[in-house]
Amino acid sequence: MIPPPLLARDLRKDYRMNGETVHALRGVSLRVDAGDYVAIAGPSGSGKSTLLQLLGGIDTPTAGVVELLGTRLDALSDRELTHLRLTRVGFIFQRFHLLPVLTARENVELPMAEAGVARGERRERAEQLLAYVGLAHRGAHRATQLSGGEMQRVAIARALANRPTVLLADEPTGELDAATGREILELFRRLNDDGTTLIVVTHDDRLAAEAGRAIHMLDGTIRD
Amino acid sequence: MRVVAWGLRSLGRQPLRTALSLAGIAVAAAMLLDMVMLSGGIDRSFSDLLLVRGYQLRLTPKGTLPFDTEAAMAGASGIVAALRRDRDVEAAGAVLGTSLYARDADSLVTLFGYGIEPEAQGLYQVTSGRDLSPGDTAGILLGEPAARLLQAGAGDTVTLVGRLDPQVAGAALGSRLVVRGIVRWLYDARDQPSVGTVLPVMQRLSGPTAGDRASLILVKARADDQVPALAERLRARFPAVEVNSAAELVVHFRQRLVYFRQLSYILGSMSLIVTVLLIATLLTIGVNERLGEIATLRAIGVSRGTVVRQVLAEGGVLTVLGAALGILLGLLTARYLDAILTRFPGLPAAFSFFVPRADTLGFAAIVLLVTGFRAGLYPAWLAARAPIAATLRAEAT
Numbered sequence: 001m002i003p004p005p006l007l008a009r010d011l012r013k014d015y016r017m018n019g020e021t022v023h024a025l026r027g028v029s030l031r032v033d034a035g036d037y038v039a040i041a042g043p044s045g046s047g048k049s050t051l052l053q054l055l056g057g058i059d060t061p062t063a064g065v066v067e068l069l070g071t072r073l074d075a076l077s078d079r080e081l082t083h084l085r086l087t088r089v090g091f092i093f094q095r096f097h098l099l100p101v102l103t104a105r106e107n108v109e110l111p112m113a114e115a116g117v118a119r120g121e122r123r124e125r126a127e128q129l130l131a132y133v134g135l136a137h138r139g140a141h142r143a144t145q146l147s148g149g150e151m152q153r154v155a156i157a158r159a160l161a162n163r164p165t166v167l168l169a170d171e172p173t174g175e176l177d178a179a180t181g182r183e184i185l186e187l188f189r190r191l192n193d194d195g196t197t198l199i200v201v202t203h204d205d206r207l208a209a210e211a212g213r214a215i216h217m218l219d220g221t222i223r224d
Numbered sequence: 225m226r227v228v229a230w231g232l233r234s235l236g237r238q239p240l241r242t243a244l245s246l247a248g249i250a251v252a253a254a255m256l257l258d259m260v261m262l263s264g265g266i267d268r269s270f271s272d273l274l275l276v277r278g279y280q281l282r283l284t285p286k287g288t289l290p291f292d293t294e295a296a297m298a299g300a301s302g303i304v305a306a307l308r309r310d311r312d313v314e315a316a317g318a319v320l321g322t323s324l325y326a327r328d329a330d331s332l333v334t335l336f337g338y339g340i341e342p343e344a345q346g347l348y349q350v351t352s353g354r355d356l357s358p359g360d361t362a363g364i365l366l367g368e369p370a371a372r373l374l375q376a377g378a379g380d381t382v383t384l385v386g387r388l389d390p391q392v393a394g395a396a397l398g399s400r401l402v403v404r405g406i407v408r409w410l411y412d413a414r415d416q417p418s419v420g421t422v423l424p425v426m427q428r429l430s431g432p433t434a435g436d437r438a439s440l441i442l443v444k445a446r447a448d449d450q451v452p453a454l455a456e457r458l459r460a461r462f463p464a465v466e467v468n469s470a471a472e473l474v475v476h477f478r479q480r481l482v483y484f485r486q487l488s489y490i491l492g493s494m495s496l497i498v499t500v501l502l503i504a505t506l507l508t509i510g511v512n513e514r515l516g517e518i519a520t521l522r523a524i525g526v527s528r529g530t531v532v533r534q535v536l537a538e539g540g541v542l543t544v545l546g547a548a549l550g551i552l553l554g555l556l557t558a559r560y561l562d563a564i565l566t567r568f569p570g571l572p573a574a575f576s577f578f579v580p581r582a583d584t585l586g587f588a589a590i591v592l593l594v595t596g597f598r599a600g601l602y603p604a605w606l607a608a609r610a611p612i613a614a615t616l617r618a619e620a621t
Contacts, residue, residue, distance in 0.1 A: 049617070058523045059613035079527070086525020095619065097520035101233035114526050158524070 003070030005166045005197050006032040006055055011064035013050050013220075024050040025061070026220040032166065037192040038199045039211035047220040048201045049170055055199065056089050056168045057081050069165055086115055090159030094171035096151040098143035104130060104154045105139035111161040122161075129157035133187060149180035156187060160196075167191065169200040173207060185210050227530075231537035234510065245506045246546050252498040253550020257588045258558050258578060259492035263485050265579035270477050273574055274470040276410055277346035279315075280451045281443035282473065283458065284466045296320065297465055300423075300438030304341070306461075307443055312454050314446045317344030318423055318438035322430040325385040326374055326419075327398075332385060333373055336418040338409070339426025339438075346410075346442045348420065353378030353405025361425050364401035367409045370417035378403050384419070386429035399429060414566065414573040441465075484577070496595050499546075503539050503599035511535060511603045518607050519615035528608040535604035536597060543596025547589055554588075555580055 013025040024047045032038055040048045053059040054066055057073045066073045068088055073081060085091075098107045105126045112122035130139050133153035143151060152172060159167055169188070173181035185207055192198050192212070200207060208214045216223045235242045274282075283303065285295035297303065300318040307316035320339035325332040338347060342356040348365065356363045364384070366376060376382050385398045401421065409418045420426075427435055443458070445451050451469050458467045468476070478485070511518065518531055558578035565577045 053613045053616070056523070058616070082522070082525055082527050084525075085523065089525075091520075091524050093520065093523075093616070097517065097619075099517060099521075101230065101237060110521075110526070111524055114530060162525075 002034075003067065004031050004033050005036075005069060006030070006199070007065075007067040008051075008055060009065045009067075011051065011054055011066065012062045013047070013054060013059070014062045023220055025054070025064075027064070028217075028220070028222055030055075030215070030222070032197060032199060034197055035192070035195055036197050036199075037188070037210075037212040039208040039214045040199065040201045040217060041203070041205075041208040041214055042217035044203075046217040048217045050220075051217070052168050052170050052199065052201045055166075056091060057085050058091075086111060087162050088165045090162075090164035090167040092152070092155050092159050092167065092169035092172050094174040096143075096148070096155045096175070098146075098151055098154055098158070100142065100144045103140050103142055104135060104146065104150075104157075107143060107154055108157045108161055111158060115162050117162075125161065126157070129160055130154070132160075133157045147180075148176050149183055152176060152180075152184055153187065156184075156191075160191075166197045166199060169198065171201055171203065173202065173204050182206075227533050227537040228541060230534060231541045234514075234534075234538055235541060238510075241506065241509075242542075245502055245542065246549060248502045249499055249542060249546025250549035250553055252495040252502065253547045253588070253592055254554035254557055255495035256492050256499070256592065257551055257554030257585070258561065259488040259495065260588045260591075261554075261558055261578040261580060261584050263488040263492070264584060265577055266481055266484060267474050267478055268579050268581070269576040271470060271474045273410065273572060274473060277444075279346035279442040279444045280448065280470050281445065281455055281458065282468050282470075283441035283443065283462065284439070284468070286464060286466050296437035296439050297441070298437055300441065301436050303441060303462060303465070304438075307441070307458075310454075312446055312450050312457075313443055315344040315442075315444040317341035317346070317442050319345070319347060319440040319442065320423060320426050320430060320437060321439040322426060324419075324426075324429050326370075327383040327385060328374060333417070335370055335373075335384075336412075336416060337384070337426050337429065338418060338420040339423040339430070340420050341423055344442065344444075346444070348407040348409050350405045350407050353403065356404055356420070356422055358422070360404070360422055362402055363404040363421070365405050365407045365420040366403055367407060367412060367416070367418040367420075369412075369415045370419050371403075371406050373417045376403050378405055382419075384421075384429055386431060399425065401425070410574055411572045413570055416573075496591065499543075499592065499595050500599040503542055503596055504602055506542065507535060507539055507600055507603035508606065510538065511607045515607075515610050515615050516619040518610050519612045519619070522610065522612045523616065531607050532604040535607050536600040539596050539600025539603075540593070543593055543599075546596075547592045550592070551585060551589070 008028060008030040011025050011028045015022040015024055028051055040051060042048045054061050068084065076084060108126040108129055109122045112125065127139060130136050133156055135150060135153055138146060138150060146154065173184050176184065188198055189210060200211060202208055285297050304316050304318050307313050318341055322337050324335050324337045326335055340347060343358045356365060364382060371377060374382050380403045381400055382403060383398060383400050412418050427437065445454050455467050455469045521531060558580065562576055562578045566573060566575060
């Protein structure tokens, strides 16, 4: 039996903040199957971004287990976890976080270069991905020369670079105007239609409504 | 893309800050280069100067260095003859150094006189005219400052006057001599007016007590590797004179100028510390400003190793650019400082405190590169240890 792309069991996460313990997650379990498009919605401080970070292996839970394609993340070394993020997970951030000194194409090539993809192959794939997100003509432009919507589309192309198992997006439309946000939603829809598994954290009701499945969080727990 | 190109672009994000830092690194690198050149340059310059005509040994009166005092060795011709018979000696020649005068209209000008044996001399190079021939008791060689002072050139006649008699305040002896050539005296101070005649003429001008005396005997060994053994043999054979090889004279000289070496070590070390602080500070500021970017890189799967290489590459780029500028600046300042220092009285004009050599430049460059690399270690460690989730949370708020 093929394991699901993502499985979380009883995840808990506590922070120390100003001398007090903050319970960001209080026992969250979640299963995401291949091809799912899941929206995680909820007010600020409900723990949705923390959940996304735990699912993507960029933070470790206080308790509980995350499995990516059947591999327990807590069993991996830092080096293995980094490699897993590089090859199996695609991240999209609210503030895009492109490297401003690189061009759009170089930003897309970056994860492939880190994964050891040959120069010619990664250039070809970067151009394909930029074309996929509608930015074939902007490959040679620096990130700082792009609009917010364009930067987010480059960030999506970067996240897809190493053909990840799952794409994780944290408030991907949070910094964009309504029209540009709609373009990103359409792009996500297209990605999911093409078989990409998506988990999106959002405040945006339209985005939550677009997803095939919406999860609502409050005070570190899933409410429905 | 390559980390070096990435590093260059990263540094270009803050061009003014990078330019100021590069200027600081260049100044520190220039100081380091100058101090490295100074610490080794004095020895090398002195050694090169001593060996410029290939004479590796110098015999002087006991307890003195060449022309250190007016002391002279008696029986110079006998010693030279014995040396010339030695199977390991290729050439030997005596030199007498003395002060004398030249008539200039109604007055006398003070000169320094060398009595030399033209067939075996290591003190000058002819720049115009011709050399004296052995036994040329009517000829004289003028150094360029002396030629200017006497307004004389090859073919002119000058009148030399020996030591003044203090009893009558008059010249004891005088000679009219024809200028054979203009020479560059290798060991003269800047603007020192020196002249040279064959040894017997200078001995006569120097006064009756100078007969068969010499201030210095130059010896050229047939092979460099024979010099230490030959020096030992000559010490045993001529116990009344001081025998020094060029290497030993360099050691004497180094002891006299130990202050310069200590100064160069201290200033060189300080310049290295300044370089480390500049690079480390700039990179640490850069890393702290880009923690969000670094956390993003780590989040998307970029390894700690790549992050470390990236920061070290920035340090390397800064160091290489700063060192290149620093070498140019260092060479310019060395030339300027050398012009000042070589004006010290008594120093040969041909002497140089700062000797730019490939090995010196290479050593300074390697020290700088290693320093730049080490300066990048702390900011690289800081970047590699940046907590990914906490940094991204902080960036989002």
